[in-house]
Amino acid sequence: MKKIINDPNEVVQDMAAGLIAAHPDELQQLPGTTVIAKSNAPIKNKVAIVSGGGSGHEPAHAGYVGKGMLDAAVAGEVFTSPTPDQIFEAIKAVDGGAGVCLVIKNYTGDVLNFEMAAELAEAEGIDVEKVVVNDDVAVDEESSRRGIAGTVLVHKVAGAKAEQGGTLKEVKAAAEKVVENVRSMGMALTPCTVPAAGTPSFQLGENEMEIGIGIHGESGIERKSITTADDIAKELTDRILDDFDFTGGDVAVMINGLGSTPEMELYIVNKQVQAILAEKGITVYTTFVGEYMTSLEMTGCSVTLLKLDDELKTLLNEPSQAPAFRS
Amino acid sequence: MKKIINDPNEVVQDMAAGLIAAHPDELQQLPGTTVIAKSNAPIKNKVAIVSGGGSGHEPAHAGYVGKGMLDAAVAGEVFTSPTPDQIFEAIKAVDGGAGVCLVIKNYTGDVLNFEMAAELAEAEGIDVEKVVVNDDVAVDEESSRRGIAGTVLVHKVAGAKAEQGGTLKEVKAAAEKVVENVRSMGMALTPCTVPAAGTPSFQLGENEMEIGIGIHGESGIERKSITTADDIAKELTDRILDDFDFTGGDVAVMINGLGSTPEMELYIVNKQVQAILAEKGITVYTTFVGEYMTSLEMTGCSVTLLKLDDELKTLLNEPSQAPAFRS
Numbered sequence: 001m002k003k004i005i006n007d008p009n010e011v012v013q014d015m016a017a018g019l020i021a022a023h024p025d026e027l028q029q030l031p032g033t034t035v036i037a038k039s040n041a042p043i044k045n046k047v048a049i050v051s052g053g054g055s056g057h058e059p060a061h062a063g064y065v066g067k068g069m070l071d072a073a074v075a076g077e078v079f080t081s082p083t084p085d086q087i088f089e090a091i092k093a094v095d096g097g098a099g100v101c102l103v104i105k106n107y108t109g110d111v112l113n114f115e116m117a118a119e120l121a122e123a124e125g126i127d128v129e130k131v132v133v134n135d136d137v138a139v140d141e142e143s144s145r146r147g148i149a150g151t152v153l154v155h156k157v158a159g160a161k162a163e164q165g166g167t168l169k170e171v172k173a174a175a176e177k178v179v180e181n182v183r184s185m186g187m188a189l190t191p192c193t194v195p196a197a198g199t200p201s202f203q204l205g206e207n208e209m210e211i212g213i214g215i216h217g218e219s220g221i222e223r224k225s226i227t228t229a230d231d232i233a234k235e236l237t238d239r240i241l242d243d244f245d246f247t248g249g250d251v252a253v254m255i256n257g258l259g260s261t262p263e264m265e266l267y268i269v270n271k272q273v274q275a276i277l278a279e280k281g282i283t284v285y286t287t288f289v290g291e292y293m294t295s296l297e298m299t300g301c302s303v304t305l306l307k308l309d310d311e312l313k314t315l316l317n318e319p320s321q322a323p324a325f326r327s
Numbered sequence: 328m329k330k331i332i333n334d335p336n337e338v339v340q341d342m343a344a345g346l347i348a349a350h351p352d353e354l355q356q357l358p359g360t361t362v363i364a365k366s367n368a369p370i371k372n373k374v375a376i377v378s379g380g381g382s383g384h385e386p387a388h389a390g391y392v393g394k395g396m397l398d399a400a401v402a403g404e405v406f407t408s409p410t411p412d413q414i415f416e417a418i419k420a421v422d423g424g425a426g427v428c429l430v431i432k433n434y435t436g437d438v439l440n441f442e443m444a445a446e447l448a449e450a451e452g453i454d455v456e457k458v459v460v461n462d463d464v465a466v467d468e469e470s471s472r473r474g475i476a477g478t479v480l481v482h483k484v485a486g487a488k489a490e491q492g493g494t495l496k497e498v499k500a501a502a503e504k505v506v507e508n509v510r511s512m513g514m515a516l517t518p519c520t521v522p523a524a525g526t527p528s529f530q531l532g533e534n535e536m537e538i539g540i541g542i543h544g545e546s547g548i549e550r551k552s553i554t555t556a557d558d559i560a561k562e563l564t565d566r567i568l569d570d571f572d573f574t575g576g577d578v579a580v581m582i583n584g585l586g587s588t589p590e591m592e593l594y595i596v597n598k599q600v601q602a603i604l605a606e607k608g609i610t611v612y613t614t615f616v617g618e619y620m621t622s623l624e625m626t627g628c629s630v631t632l633l634k635l636d637d638e639l640k641t642l643l644n645e646p647s648q649a650p651a652f653r654s
Contacts (some may be wrong), residue, residue, distance in 0.1 A: 002536075004627075005556050005592060206462035262385060264342045268333065271345035274349075296589050
């Protein structure tokens, strides 16, 4: 295991401290937790957005804490859901009286723990709504679909709606509109190693890649020989287009690196994705290329498409001051 | 070689096309070149900033083209200096009559080719100034020091000065102030593979790291067993502090990932760098953590410190609309 870390069991605490040290004016770590919140939270009468999940997906989620996106992110251990009590602390810290919208990636542990935290908060009189993101079309059954890079667009839209003064119900509705209209699909060339485990969670042959892999290395739909960037981009994009009708509206495109893929390669993938969309008559409104939802040092990428209406366009365009998503 | 590419000899062209496809309104590719320029170039009476170098360091340099930073970036083949004629095309395309400042990383090929391009431009009546960045303290001899991540801060400051209406001499002076006050040092855990070569340019043992390595894999100052993030951060920071007196002024800190290092680990390094600076009584004015100057998929990081005066603080704070450096 080649990593730049100290104690493998302290990576999340060390990371949180380093993140706060980088952004001391904008971010705070809630004492005794690995919750990262805006330093000026709670903001009176603004709906607060809270997300989180296992660590190892940086900049998700703490990098998205900032004006215009999240009010707090709860960092679990690496690839492990945060506990309900930590999520509850986050909710309490950011509620400004207008309620809190939880953005949850669709994993059993996350859903359970965020739900338990929501119940604890509601028992204290805080209004809470939940939005579950399940954009990964590699899984056939919609209810089992994992939340991956599309989650970042949910953060952006929910955060912007809250910043505009939307009510809790309006913020939830905007976030759910993204969930309904966003689809993603990923692939990997190499596995990654959870620091406390010390060995890769799976193996891929020297010439192998896995299509449809999850952001924790969950099984994909096919393991096969590495092919060209154009073929990979086509396979991911076709699967997304087969799943949902993206015609008749503009789309946002996100080409997301999983950790070790050079930005050069993400742009090469983007070239082909855009060509496919152009051929299908699908108009691209905006494009994001970079590392938005990673899997430690996994090599690979995902493609995300979000179908836009006027409201979503406006919300995507609103400013964000989050360290990992400035616009 | 596990890469998401098409023809290994076309990666730069493919990347450029993908970059333009992602930012069609802000960027343009000059026909017949791999020069990326602002779509609204030239801007009349504004000093233009041009940088570039071998590809493989993305987002450097094309990701820094945008209002407030570069007017154009010239992308050579991977780890290979761009040719004088390409640089000349960039200069001609962005000169708005106020002259062009070239920001050059201190490598023999880059310096020679940018100088030749400058001569060609001057022969056509374009005022050109050159600034050579040599921030890598891993090399003892100052004149041989390589330009690494500190170059991005030169882009930022020069771009802001030009945006403020600075003359060519003023822009050059601001850029040179950064060069005089910036120092960096890097390390790597793994090598990287140039696509057209197909095999790693060097080897590191399973438990080895190299301190002081260059961004093309140039030899560092020591190869030894991997140690903790804290020790690595201390070794890099101490070497920088030994080289230049950072006391008595605020500093900007950049913790830069070389390509495959998870952001989590960069923040862990940042934690220790900030602790060392605090202990020395050096005040951190602003911190950048991320991938700014990479080496394809090399695993490793660099630490950069820039001593600031009031002018540099103001210029760092000016807005930038470059895709890879929004502020």
